[in-house]
Amino acid sequence: MPLVIVTTRTGEEHRVESNPDQSVMDALRSADVGDIQALCGGCCACGTCHVYVDAAAADKLPPMAADERDLLEGFEFRRSTSRLSCQLRLGDDLESLRVTVAPEG
DSSP, X not given: OOEEEEEOTTSOEEEEEOXXXXXXXXXXXXXTOSOOOOTTSSSSSXXXXXXXXXXXXXXXXXXXXXXHHHHHHTXXXXXXXXXXXXXXXXXXXXXXXXXXXXXXX
């Protein structure tokens, strides 16, 4: 079972087990950790599921689609490791993925 290790905005770390091919957003919401609002339900339209992905996993992630890139470009707290958790699917290649929930903004 894929695992996500999430650090919340308050610095708490949680280990969340997920189903294969589940989005990081869905895994965090199901476990009720991380303050992920996901107001658009995972349609890549709101950005309320913004996370920072551990740099060590960056090469394992699928490339960012244009709509995700466009949405993130306007974020005050964007970093080079910023991603929308609704766009990241979990699987064996992302086992023990570490993410940090980005500040609201």
